[in-house]
Each structure stands twice: as structure tokens, then as C-alpha cells.
Amino acid sequence: MTQAALGEKTSSADAVTAQKPGFNRNYLPFAYPALAITAAVIVFPWLFTIYMSFYDWKIGQAREFVGFANFTKLATDARFIESIGHTLYFTALAVILPVIFGTIAALLFNERFPLRGLFRAIFILPMMATPVAVALVWTMMFHPQLGVLNYLLSLVGIPPQLWVYSPATVIPSLVAVEVWHWTPLVMLIVLGGLASVPVEPYESAKIDGASAWQMFRHITLPLIMPFILVAIVIRMIDALKAFDTIFVITSGGPGTASETINIYLYLQAFSFYNIGYASAVTIVFFILIIVLTLVLLYLRQKAKWT
Amino acid sequence: MRKGAPLGARLKRAASNIGFGFAVFVIVSPAILVMLWMLSLSLKNEVDNLAFPPVFIPNPPTLANFLDVFEKNSFDLYFMNSLIVSGVSTLVAILVGVPAGYGIAKAQAHKIAVLTLIARITPGLSYLIPLYILFQWIGLTGTVWPIVITHLVLTVPIFIYVMIGFFESQPPDLEEAALIDGCTLWQAFRYVALPLARPGIVVGAILSIIFSWNNFIFGAVLGGRTTRTLPVAVFNMLTFEQLAWGPLAAAALLVTAPVLILTLFIQKEIVGGLTAGGVKGG
Numbered sequence: 001m002t003q004a005a006l007g008e009k010t011s012s013a014d015a016v017t018a019q020k021p022g023f024n025r026n027y028l029p030f031a032y033p034a035l036a037i038t039a040a041v042i043v044f045p046w047l048f049t050i051y052m053s054f055y056d057w058k059i060g061q062a063r064e065f066v067g068f069a070n071f072t073k074l075a076t077d078a079r080f081i082e083s084i085g086h087t088l089y090f091t092a093l094a095v096i097l098p099v100i101f102g103t104i105a106a107l108l109f110n111e112r113f114p115l116r117g118l119f120r121a122i123f124i125l126p127m128m129a130t131p132v133a134v135a136l137v138w139t140m141m142f143h144p145q146l147g148v149l150n151y152l153l154s155l156v157g158i159p160p161q162l163w164v165y166s167p168a169t170v171i172p173s174l175v176a177v178e179v180w181h182w183t184p185l186v187m188l189i190v191l192g193g194l195a196s197v198p199v200e201p202y203e204s205a206k207i208d209g210a211s212a213w214q215m216f217r218h219i220t221l222p223l224i225m226p227f228i229l230v231a232i233v234i235r236m237i238d239a240l241k242a243f244d245t246i247f248v249i250t251s252g253g254p255g256t257a258s259e260t261i262n263i264y265l266y267l268q269a270f271s272f273y274n275i276g277y278a279s280a281v282t283i284v285f286f287i288l289i290i291v292l293t294l295v296l297l298y299l300r301q302k303a304k305w306t
Numbered sequence: 307m308r309k310g311a312p313l314g315a316r317l318k319r320a321a322s323n324i325g326f327g328f329a330v331f332v333i334v335s336p337a338i339l340v341m342l343w344m345l346s347l348s349l350k351n352e353v354d355n356l357a358f359p360p361v362f363i364p365n366p367p368t369l370a371n372f373l374d375v376f377e378k379n380s381f382d383l384y385f386m387n388s389l390i391v392s393g394v395s396t397l398v399a400i401l402v403g404v405p406a407g408y409g410i411a412k413a414q415a416h417k418i419a420v421l422t423l424i425a426r427i428t429p430g431l432s433y434l435i436p437l438y439i440l441f442q443w444i445g446l447t448g449t450v451w452p453i454v455i456t457h458l459v460l461t462v463p464i465f466i467y468v469m470i471g472f473f474e475s476q477p478p479d480l481e482e483a484a485l486i487d488g489c490t491l492w493q494a495f496r497y498v499a500l501p502l503a504r505p506g507i508v509v510g511a512i513l514s515i516i517f518s519w520n521n522f523i524f525g526a527v528l529g530g531r532t533t534r535t536l537p538v539a540v541f542n543m544l545t546f547e548q549l550a551w552g553p554l555a556a557a558a559l560l561v562t563a564p565v566l567i568l569t570l571f572i573q574k575e576i577v578g579g580l581t582a583g584g585v586k587g588g
Contacts, residue, residue: 024412031409031413035418037402042425042428044436059442113327121573124577125337125341128566128576129341129565130561130565134558134562136555141340141343145358146358154359191577243429247522247523266523270527282435
């Protein structure tokens, strides 16, 4: 009893001495329960997905080992390849636009003005709103005959649009919802960057007679660039994975015009029940996300070096 | 000259203030307009909702749409389902997440933190296929538990992430004093760090509840007729009642209103950068 207590005491004394220089493994047991849950609901699915991808596996039927057949089939699956194109098109727009608008919004909210807190709170509401509820309202707004968007366009003399009901405009329309939803997240990240910008460079620039644009271009922008890059990475990951709004508003339609990889994955898994094939889609999708993320991070490093 | 300059400057200043105000107005108006349009649709009768040009101000406003939602759907059941799912999955996240956040922050085990990052990158659907098979094998389908368990994928990483940030920002002096006085690591955590951690726990819990409440995909795949969550129930209404805009908007508003109210509570923390790392579910 006393020995155990003594042992505990010495180990905690060790902990105190070992605490200062960083890593201390005595604290790791605190994370064990969380790691157990993580292993069960996150790591296990990853491993099981890899296993399933080597099988011809339909829910409710016998499974058969097929090696890499699912992956070779994917390479020639026209619908899958088309969905990659839709995903990249959607992602490009859904990254660029929120980053531009979010940066502008951050510059505005970085100034002091009356009721700033209230306006900022309103501005971030879309980001926290339930995506399905928002998608529902947008579906009604997009309605070609009765929707409020076509009415607003008619006020300024623009002919009615088909929005999500035409293959040509469906992806830009869905991007509009995504921009509405996620510009606040970009704003918050860039605003965090602006908070760390020092005032001195501006004072000397003002003395030298620099214009507001010059100060933004040559002082602010370089200083907040790392934060904008973080926003771009996060936005890109989220845009590649976008599901809720696309699924609720179009389910990939009209036809397959807005079918992204994630929607195709859903259909393969839970409409056609091709579990093995869907697992292969998952793996290719995951690799695509990782590769694009690494490319962005590499560009960021390169930008730092030059 | 000396008199004119301040006046000119004042005019210029006023003009730039007006321009600035206008810019702020433009940038917040999409958020306000969509929310107000949802409110307007939910308070109008069916004739006004399907009128073109649209009717903007409900006249007279009616609560019939909200009554309709509760009458035609088991909305109270779905509300309870959502409450159980968000509540239990957040409770589990708190139980394992507070010590985990503490341990990871103190041990500076950044490799474990990377794991939560990879979890953040992985598409939600890729957890769903294997877990769906697993739930079939162990016979959990038809209950609300598969949804609760899959929501841990959202709540645990978010909560740990918030707690790591919180504990890293706390000064270690008090716990060090406790350790020198002979406390075990667990006692220092339980009696010193934990009581001080309440603000972090509240913020983490609210974020975790919000992301769980908002989640659609897990409930859509795993939820049955009696076990579906609110977002799934609302989506189902859309497929069955294409043009019943009033009830649809009322349902959408009922689902998202609790979340918006919670958001206003922790608005400061969200802006303050707890989400700067990009906390977002799915």
C-alpha cells in the first residue's frame, strides 16, 4: 500500500521534472478512451474499406475476391470520370469565390464601426445553419416559375433563368448556395490573420504617401497570405466533399449534370448497394483529396521559399 | 484655407463612411435576406406563397404552417431522435474528450492531433459504408444507436480539437504546484484543471451539438421510419410535398432555429478563433 503510494509519488515527481521540455508520455493514458473510440469509428472503417474494395460485394449477396478489378473498372467508368469533372468544376468555383468574398468581408469587419458585433454575428449565421434547411429554402428560391430569384432578376430586366433545372447552370447555381454557406468561415480565418497584422508598416507607408490600395497590395496582402492559404486548403477539402446541399437540391440531376464524386459514391453504395465498388470509389476519392491538399501545401512552401 | 480643409476632410470622411456602411450592408444582406425569406414563407398562407410576383410581407401572418408540420408528421418524435443523437454523442465526446484534450495538450502529442486532422479530411460517406455493414452484422439496425455511434465521428474530433486549444492556452502553474504537493497526474487533472475547464467544455459541447444536429448524411442512411433525425425528416417532406412551401419553410425554420440561437451564444468564441483551424463537421 505504502509502496504503491510511494511509487506513484516518484512517478509524479518524474512528471514534474520531465514536464518542461515538451513531450511527456505520462499524460498519454488520458487520451486512451478517446483513442479507443477513434479506432472503432474512424480507423476501423478506413481499414475495412480497403478490405471491401478488393471484393465484388453487393449487400445481401455472396462476396467474391476480385483483386484490383474494381479499380480497373473505375478507370473506364464514364460516369465516374464525368463526376470527377463535375467535382473539380464545382470545387474551383466554390474555393475562389468564397475566398475573394470572405477576404473582402474580413477587411470590412477588421475596421471599427457601430454595431460591428451584431453585424458579424449575423454574417456568420449561414455557416452554422442546418445545411438541409438552407438547401430547402434555396430550392424554393430557384423555382423557375414561382421562385423569388427570377422575380428579383426581372426587376433589373434579366430574363428568367432555369437555375438548377438546366444542365448548363446547375453547377454555378449550386456554387451560389455553397458561397452563401461558407464565405463566413473564410472571413473568420482571414480575420484571425488581420488581427495579428502590426500597425507600424502602415504608419510609415502613410508618411511616404501610399494610397489605400498600395497599402493593401504591398503590406496587408503579403501579411495575411498564409491565412488565405489556410482558408483555400480548408475550403478546397470541404468543396470536394460537398454533399448535403447538392443531394437535397438536385440529387445529382438534371440527368447526371451535377453528379459529383461524393453523390456518385452515395448512389453506388446506398442506391445500387455495390459496396465493394463504392469502397474503391472511396479510396480513389480519398487519394484525390490528399493529393490536391498536398499540392496546395507544396505550392505554399514554394511560395515561402521564393 | 485653414477653415476649408477640415470641412473638405469632413465631407470626404462622411462620403467614405457612407460607402463603408453600404459595403457592410451589401456583405451581410445575403445572410439576412435568405433567413427573412424563410421566415416570410413560413408565415404566409399557400396562396400568397405561390403568388407571382411574390408576396414579401405576410399579411395577415399565420401559424397554420407550423401547426401543419406538427399534425402531418411525427415531428415531436424526430425532434426527440435528434435530441438523443446530439445529446448522447456530445456527452460521450465530453467524457472521453476532456481528458484526451488535456493529455494531448500536456504531452504535446502532435501526432495524435494529426489523426483528428485526417479524420477531418475523410469524406463522411467513407465511414458510413463499413459501419453500415457492421451494424447489420451485429443487428443494431432499426434503433437510434447506429446514428448515435456514427455521430461520434463528428463530435469526438471537434470536441478534442477545442479542448486541446483550451488546455494549451491555460497556464500550467496551478497543476505544477499540485504535483509538487504530491498529487497524482489524475488528481491534478480532476481537482485542479477540470474545474477550471468549464468555459472550454461549454464551447466544445455547443459546437459538437450544432454539428451533430446539422448532420444529414448519417441519419439519411441509417435512420428508419421511426429513428430518423430532423434534417432527414425535413428532406423527406421535400420529396413528398413539392409545392407545400409554407409547411416546408416552417419545418426548415424549426430545425435550424435552435442552432442559430446557440450560435449567437458562442458567437464571441467562434469569432475569437476557436474555429480558425476550420472546425466543420461532415
